[in-house]
Amino acid sequence: xxxxxxxxxxxxxxxxxxxxLLQRGQKCAIISSGQSALHFFSGSFDLLNFLxxxxxxxxxxxxxxxxxxxxxxHPYAKIGESKFVQLAKEAEKFLLEIGIPAHGSSSKNxxxxxxMGVLKPTWLTMPNFAYNEDNEKLPxxxxxxxxxxxxxxxxxxxxxxxxxxxxxxxxxxxxxxxELDAVRKNPSEFRSTNLSIVFDKEENMDTLAKIFxxxxxxxxxxxxxxxxxxxxxxxxxxxxKKIGKPILLVPTFPPSLVGVRTQQYLKNYFTKLGGIYxxxxxxxxxxxxxxxxSKIYTHNHGDIPFIAxxxxxxxxxxxxxxxxxxTKQVYEPVFNLDTDYLTxxxxxxxxxxxxxxxxxxxxxxxNSNFNAIKDDQPIDNLFVAGATLSGFNPLKxxxxxxxxxxxxxxxxxxxxxxxxxxxxxxx
Ligand SMILES: Cc1cc2nc3c(=O)[nH]c(=O)nc-3n(C[C@H](O)[C@H](O)[C@H](O)COP(=O)(O)OP(=O)(O)OC[C@H]3O[C@@H](n4cnc5c(N)ncnc54)[C@H](O)[C@@H]3O)c2cc1C
Numbered sequence: 049x050x051x052x053x054x055x056x057x058x059x060x061x062x063x064x065x066x067x068x069l070l071q072r073g074q075k076c077a078i079i080s081s082g083q084s085a086l087h088f089f090s091g092s093f094d095l096l097n098f099l100x101x102x103x104x105x106x107x108x109x110x111x112x113x114x115x116x117x118x119x120x121x122h123p124y125a126k127i128g129e130s131k132f133v134q135l136a137k138e139a140e141k142f143l144l145e146i147g148i149p150a151h152g153s154s155s156k157n158x159x160x161x162x163x164m165g166v167l168k169p170t171w172l173t174m175p176n177f178a179y180n181e182d183n184e185k186l187p188x189x190x191x192x193x194x195x196x197x198x199x200x201x202x203x204x205x206x207x208x209x210x211x212x213x214x215x216x217x218x219x220x221x222x223x224x225x226x227e228l229d230a231v232r233k234n235p236s237e238f239r240s241t242n243l244s245i246v247f248d249k250e251e252n253m254d255t256l257a258k259i260f261x262x263x264x265x266x267x268x269x270x271x272x273x274x275x276x277x278x279x280x281x282x283x284x285x286x287x288x289k290k291i292g293k294p295i296l297l298v299p300t301f302p303p304s305l306v307g308v309r310t311q312q313y314l315k316n317y318f319t320k321l322g323g324i325y326x327x328x329x330x331x332x333x334x335x336x337x338x339x340x341x342s343k344i345y346t347h348n349h350g351d352i353p354f355i356a357x358x359x360x361x362x363x364x365x366x367x368x369x370x371x372x373x374x375t376k377q378v379y380e381p382v383f384n385l386d387t388d389y390l391t392x393x394x395x396x397x398x399x400x401x402x403x404x405x406x407x408x409x410x411x412x413x414x415n416s417n418f419n420a421i422k423d424d425q426p427i428d429n430l431f432v433a434g435a436t437l438s439g440f441n442p443l444k445x446x447x448x449x450x451x452x453x454x455x456x457x458x459x460x461x462x463x464x465x466x467x468x469x470x471x472x473x474x475x
Contacts, residue, residue: 051077051324053463054344054356056331056382057370059084060449061362061434063314064456067146070321072464077324077354079331079346085367085435085448089307090299091274092160092179093150093453095136095171096124097446108171108450109133109155121388121439123451126416127458135454140172142457146317148310150174159183161271163203163299165210171450174306176284178271178296190217192264193271197224198232201240201301202273221263227252240305244278253283257290269294274305331363331382336422341383341430358429358463361385361412361420362456365435371411378410383430386413386421388438404444411438418459431459 053069055062058080066076096108100118105111112132116125124132136154143150150172152158159167161178173179180186191211193204208218227246232238246252264270274297277284288295299306319325329348334341343353363370363382372381373396378389389410390396396407412420412432419426433455435448442448 049077049349049352049354051075051354051356052467053077053358053360054079054354055360055362056344057081057084057361057363057368057434057436058315058325058327059311059362059364059368059434059452060086060314061364061452061456062360063311063318064142064453065360065362065433065460066318066323067314067321068142068457068460069463070318070323072460074464074467075322076318077326077356078318079326079329079354081328081330081369083368084311085364086307086311087304088302089304089310090160090162091174091177091297091304091306092170093152093172093449094169094442094446095154095157095450097157097169098444100441100445102444104169105446106157106169107155108157109136119439123418123437123440123455124447125439126414126418127454131458132454135457136171136450138457139453143172143453146314148174148313151179161207161296161298163206163301165207169446174310176277176288176295176297177274177306178298184214186211186214186216188216188268190219190267191269191271192267193218193220194260194263195220195222195273196228196243196275197222198235198238199243199273199275200235200238202275202298204271207271207298219267223259223263225252225255225259239303240273240275240300241278241303241308243275244305247276248278248280248283250280250283253286253290257287260287260295261291264291264293267293269296271296271298273298273300275300276305278305278309334359334383336383336427339422339425339427341427344382356429357467358431360459360463361430361432361436362434362452363436365411366407368435370436373407373410378407380412380436383420383422383427385427385432386424387411388413404441408441408443409439412436413438417462418455431462433459 052074053076055078058078152172157169160170167183204220231242329346334344415426420430434452
């Protein structure tokens with residue numbers, strides 16, 4: 049099987065780079081073993097919320113010079129200051145053009161409301177999710193926090209307590225719909241994705257509108273768990289119109305409805321453009337000849353190789369098994385690439401869960417063009433992007449999705465520039 053580019057890992061990074069390459073005329077395949085981090089998505093993409101020294105970032109574009117000084121191996125430092133600004137703007141345009149109209153700008157972080165009711169800085173927030181432009185004053189005097197009886201993946205009490213602390217009056221209301229009883233029969237099935245099957249039905253719209261109105265009489269806004277609008281994205285805007293006040297979504301425990309929807313949306317977009325998405329297959333090894341990958345092999349295809357001019361490794365971090373840690377080392381399992389990690393295992397983690405965890409920064413070594421490094425040498429047709437990269441701390445710096453999206457676009461551009469004199473491959 050021959051392609052211009054084969055992408056290993058079909059999460060946010062693999063899909064963004066794949067869509068970009070297809071848009072530019074390449075023939076692409078994504079091989080992806082399973083779920084991605086998007087299934088745990090908060091509804092907001094972070095670009096840069098804190099510098100490595102902990103100072104808060106209001107304007108990611110203006111802070112990139114300081115970041116590069118503090119962390120010269122950070123993927124953003126490799127991308128470079130002016131290219132970072134260009135790619136961040138390009139990412140905003142890219143998402144909008146493919147039909148993901150997220151709110152936000154790389155020149156000013158805004159604040160999302162977390163499931164704990166805390167205001168956290170972020171870059172881009174998905175439609176209908178609760179956010180505010182600043183972190184001091186919210187525009188509401190009183191909000192109603194609505195939950196469904198028996199739904200355990202959302203905790204209104206935390207949100208209420210946090211909002212009351214910043215002088216917003218709150219009321220918590222629970223409701224039920226008889227149609228939910230069928231889902232409720234099995235408590236482990238009473239999850240956001242299944243609730244949305246009931247909430248997304250047109251015939252339940254009037255009942256829902258009545259419940260929302262009656263339970264928010266003196267409130268300026270309603271806060272509701274993200275469990276509506278999975279298949280029917282028109283239902284929430286119509287409800288908001290009907291009741292005449294904002295219904296603001298807050299993420300639930302996984303599965304993240306908005307995340308699963310975004311994953312499926314990107315995957316469908318990729319396949320509609322002609323991309324081949326192989327879900328449930330695993331790249332297991334490769335032939336590397338003289339710092340060039342000639343063939344890759346998957347579990348399902350056995351000894352039938354995939355041949356591509358270029359390969360993108362976007363297999364994620366430990367969470368997705370793009371990186372593996374054993375008692376002695378951190379390694380990348382497909383190509384055995386060079387990895388950045390601390391040699392003393394005791395330094396990998398901090399016993400205080402909320403402190404900086406060094407292991408978060410471990411990853412595959414690359415040169416400044418994001419070519420993978422193996423035995424200290426760059427591999428000319430193997431590029432690394434997203435969570436597999438080393439040098440950044442997605443949690444402490446608040447830069448997870450930003451690194452994924454920007455490195456995905458950057459790597460796609462590197463490949464297109466490299467191949468611009470070549471004709472697309474024919475089978
Ligand atoms: C639980 C969690 C929640 C997060 N939430 C947010 C958030 O809300 N906002 C934010 O800004 N950032 C968030 N992040 C940071 C996150 O890393 C990025 O946002 C981003 O989604 C990572 O995308 P990725 O495609 O690089 O990796 P992943 O999403 O991890 O995807 C990697 C994919 O590669 C596949 N794979 C792995 N090995 C192979 C192989 N050998 N062959 C084939 N396929 C393979 C995996 O099955 C997986 O589908 C979160 C991270 C985690 C772990």
